[in-house]
Amino acid sequence: MRRIMIDSAKCDGCKSCSLACMQAHRETPGTIYDLDVTDCANESRNFIYKNQKGGYTPLFCRHCDKPECVMSCMSGALTKDEKTGHVQYDETKCGSCFMCVMNCPYGVLKPDEKTGMKIIKCDFCIGKGEDPSCVKACPKEAIWVEEV
Numbered sequence: 001m002r003r004i005m006i007d008s009a010k011c012d013g014c015k016s017c018s019l020a021c022m023q024a025h026r027e028t029p030g031t032i033y034d035l036d037v038t039d040c041a042n043e044s045r046n047f048i049y050k051n052q053k054g055g056y057t058p059l060f061c062r063h064c065d066k067p068e069c070v071m072s073c074m075s076g077a078l079t080k081d082e083k084t085g086h087v088q089y090d091e092t093k094c095g096s097c098f099m100c101v102m103n104c105p106y107g108v109l110k111p112d113e114k115t116g117m118k119i120i121k122c123d124f125c126i127g128k129g130e131d132p133s134c135v136k137a138c139p140k141e142a143i144w145v146e147e148v
Contacts, residue, residue: 001085003148004060010142013056018044020137024128040113045122046134061108061122063087069100091118
């Protein structure tokens with residue numbers, strides 16, 4: 001199984017990973033240069049927070065071994081692919097109860113700002129290339145994909 005790994009000590013808070021995520025999931029085609037970061041349709045699935053020590057903490061979906069989000073999803077919209085280890089989301093099954101948001105121990109799931117009816121969650125950029133866009137965009141190599 002492949003997982004996104006993080007070395008917070010290398011992160012300088014540039015948010016290149018977040019911008020790459022927004023670009024990879026944007027609804028309208030275009031380049032990073034015309035990406036409207038204020039448009040709620042272009043939400044990032046990862047987050048960078050300034051921590052109490054003055055450094056930065058990247059937060060990504062951990063695609064947990066025993067995901068609380070999957071166990072709390074009453075509609076079956078969230079499932080764990082046993083082959084890849086990724087937690088997958090089917091928005092057509094989502095009942096918008098947001099139990100997954102409340103139960104994620106890392107706080108990385110959130111309701112989308114555009115409709116408020118589905119969640120925003122890392123999809124590991126499945127179908128968009130070999131490695132997730134965020135990994136390819138990190139200039140400090142603070143995030144990478146590793147076989148676990």
